[in-house]
Amino acid sequence: MSEGSGPSVAARDDLAGVVDLFEWLTREELSRAVSELAFKRRAEVDPDAIDAAIDAAVAEYALVRVPPEAVSTDEGAPEEAADPLAVGPAAFPSLPENAADLPHILDVPDRAVDRGTLSEAVHDRLSADAVSAMNEGDADRLETLVDVTYDVEAWTPVDASPIRERIVAELDGE
Known part of the structure; x- marks a missing residue:
């Protein structure tokens, strides 16, 4: 993620790229993914900065909240997906360095979103x-x-x- 007073467009697109790897992630899973990427870079993790970046991505439609009834996994509909997020219409998803390792690190089931x-x-x-x-x-x-x-x-x-x-x-x- 880039530095500065607020999250940049690149940061929002990186978040969208991470979500795009999975089809959808909960806010908590996305925060964990960003923390894992920071750890791999030996960088400090600032939970407030991660929250601010996610909030900015949602506000700018780079990420969008998904109605819980629209999400599923290869195991069926999740019992309760708290605040699921998907890539939004204003995103240009990009993968941050080491993001390709995230599916192995997070170990989440295959997922789908009802696009309609x-x-x-x-x-x-x-x-x-x-x-x-x-x-x-x-x-x-x-x-x-x-x-x-x-x-x-x-x-x-x-x-x-x-x-x-x-x-x-x-x-x-x-």
């Missing part, structure tokens, strides 16, 4: 985030969300144009 359920959840979240940003008058967030509407459409077969049009109208003061 995930797409619907991401579309719903995008709509809710847009309404929230409009209510707060957060133009910077709205600019980010406009970009995400295009990412979502490229990522999955959903039409985000109504959300985009509402955001653009808000930004244009209409």
Whole structure:
């Protein structure tokens, strides 16, 4: 992960790359994976920095929360997957150094995500985030969300144009 005052785009894409190795990971598993990578690099592990990087990746749609009913393993649906995360529409997954060893280290079963359920959840979240940003008058967030509407459409077969049009109208003061 890169250094600085906040998580970088590269850090978010590295997180997405780690998640992509498994199809989905819980937040706890992702934190453990990042800690393992830091250990392999003989670097200090800062749990707060890992949490901040995950939060930033979720906020920017590089990682997305998966509805628990949309996740499964080769052993069936997990009894309880706390906060499962998958690669989101704004990610350009990249593998950090030594990440190829993570499937052996974490020893998790093969996993799958129901893409239809995930797409619907991401579309719903995008709509809710847009309404929230409009209510707060957060133009910077709205600019980010406009970009995400295009990412979502490229990522999955959903039409985000109504959300985009509402955001653009808000930004244009209409």
